[in-house]
Amino acid sequence: MSTTAQPFLPLTRPTIDEETINGVADVLRSGWLTTGPKAKELEAQLSAYCGGRPVRVFNSGTCTMEIALRIAGIGEGDEVITTPLSWVATSNVVLEVGARPVFVDIDPVTRNIDLERIEAAITPRTRAIIPVDLAGLPVDRDRLYAIAQKHGLRVVEDAAQSLGSNWAGRKIGAAGDFVSISFHPNKNVTTIEGGCLVMNDEREAKLAEQYRLQGVVRTGFDGMEVEVVGGKFNLTDVAARVGLGQLPHLETFNTKRRELARAYFEAFDAPAFRGLGVELPPRDFAQSNWHMFQIVLPEQRLNAKRAEVMAQLHAAGIGTGVHYPAIHLFKVYRALGWKDGDFPIAERIGRNILSLPLFPAMTREDVARVASALTTILTVHSKA
Numbered sequence: 120m121s122t123t124a125q126p127f128l129p130l131t132r133p134t135i136d137e138e139t140i141n142g143v144a145d146v147l148r149s150g151w152l153t154t155g156p157k158a159k160e161l162e163a164q165l166s167a168y169c170g171g172r173p174v175r176v177f178n179s180g181t182c183t184m185e186i187a188l189r190i191a192g193i194g195e196g197d198e199v200i201t202t203p204l205s206w207v208a209t210s211n212v213v214l215e216v217g218a219r220p221v222f223v224d225i226d227p228v229t230r231n232i233d234l235e236r237i238e239a240a241i242t243p244r245t246r247a248i249i250p251v252d253l254a255g256l257p258v259d260r261d262r263l264y265a266i267a268q269k270h271g272l273r274v275v276e277d278a279a280q281s282l283g284s285n286w287a288g289r290k291i292g293a294a295g296d297f298v299s300i301s302f303h304p305n306k307n308v309t310t311i312e313g314g315c316l317v318m319n320d321e322r323e324a325k326l327a328e329q330y331r332l333q334g335v336v337r338t339g340f341d342g343m344e345v346e347v348v349g350g351k352f353n354l355t356d357v358a359a360r361v362g363l364g365q366l367p368h369l370e371t372f373n374t375k376r377r378e379l380a381r382a383y384f385e386a387f388d389a390p391a392f393r394g395l396g397v398e399l400p401p402r403d404f405a406q407s408n409w410h411m412f413q414i415v416l417p418e419q420r421l422n423a424k425r426a427e428v429m430a431q432l433h434a435a436g437i438g439t440g441v442h443y444p445a446i447h448l449f450k451v452y453r454a455l456g457w458k459d460g461d462f463p464i465a466e467r468i469g470r471n472i473l474s475l476p477l478f479p480a481m482t483r484e485d486v487a488r489v490a491s492a493l494t495t496i497l498t499v500h501s502k503a
């Protein structure tokens with residue numbers, strides 16, 4: 120490992136240009152801070168990106184999935200099929216609307232929900248599927264929608280991580296049923312906090328607007344009615360202005376991410392690394408937006424736990440992350456009946472997955488530094 124002091128390399132870092140910073144200052148000076156013209160403009164641009172489908176913006180990606188479930192009328196007594204290897208938001212929203220998540224184990228190669236196993240999990244109560252494009256690698260949309268159509272199920276695509284990805288050349292968001300996207304600072308483009316929901320028609324978009332702000336519908340100068348119980352999920356114009364400054368860079372950001380992912384593969388193809396038994400992600404340079412570069416540590420072959428590997432990388436000036444531990448083993452989910460061994464693939468990968476630094480401002484030298492430090496640390500901890 121290098122002994123020269125280098126700046127800490129974080130897991131991720133957003134790139135915000137001066138034009139955006141100045142634009143945010145203008146919004147702050149404008150006298151209108153909360154939802155207004157900038158939010159509308161962001162919605163129009165996102166809708167154009169999604170081939171003209173209706174899009175509404177919100178203050179998180181999480182709430183867009185909850186609202187999609189509400190628009191679909193999913194609640195008490197309903198079941199929603201999803202993956203146990205995701206940010207816990209994916210299944211929390213199902214509980215939030217009073218329905219029950221039904222987990223289906225993952226494909227160990229893509230680390231996404233195993234489409235082969237979905238039909239066996241469908242019951243008369245099943246109403247929807249929430250697939251997740253982990254790390255931006257898209258779930259097979261053709262097979263997914265074939266299953267949904269055959270069984271009359273809604274789909275809420277948790278595309279929080281996959282803006283800029285495509286399936287067979289079709290942009291994520293431009294096709295399908297509900298599509299939920301997040302603009303958290305770790306995602307490929309950000310509004311600080313925020314998200315958007317892509318819908319099918321104006322009726323759904325009107326309902327989304329109601330759920331977004333207390334259920335209120337206004338008419339004329341003084342008319343107000345409340346038809347559904349909504350929440351407080353609107354995106355501020357300050358945040359929307361950040362998003363307007365980010366969207367023009369989506370393609371260049373993702374091109375840079377793809378190049379860095381290629382650099383990781385080149386470094387990891389070195390014999391010293393290949394012998395360690397680390398599982399690499401699929402080499403998809405056509406469809407994925409490379410939201411993350413995630414490896415899976417070979418737990419049987421290491422005499423160190425993931426946390427020790429992370430601590431040693433941290434000591435070498437390198438940030439890493441875990442995305443994610445298996446959801447069904449959290450206390451809240453165990454209390455609902457799930458236990459160890461229910462989804463063995465998601466459990467093994469959840470214990471051993473490790474996200475490496477990847478963001479547009481990174482360099483190939485940074486990638487080389489991560490690969491070198493990781494090779495040294497894993498070699499030291501390899502069982503004979």
Ligand SMILES: *Cc1c(COP(=O)(O)O)cnc(C)c1O
Binds near residue numbers: 301
């Ligand atoms: C980020 C993320 C979310 C939630 O997005 P927020 O904007 O943080 O609410 C949901 N699902 C997945 C897979 C995510 O990565």
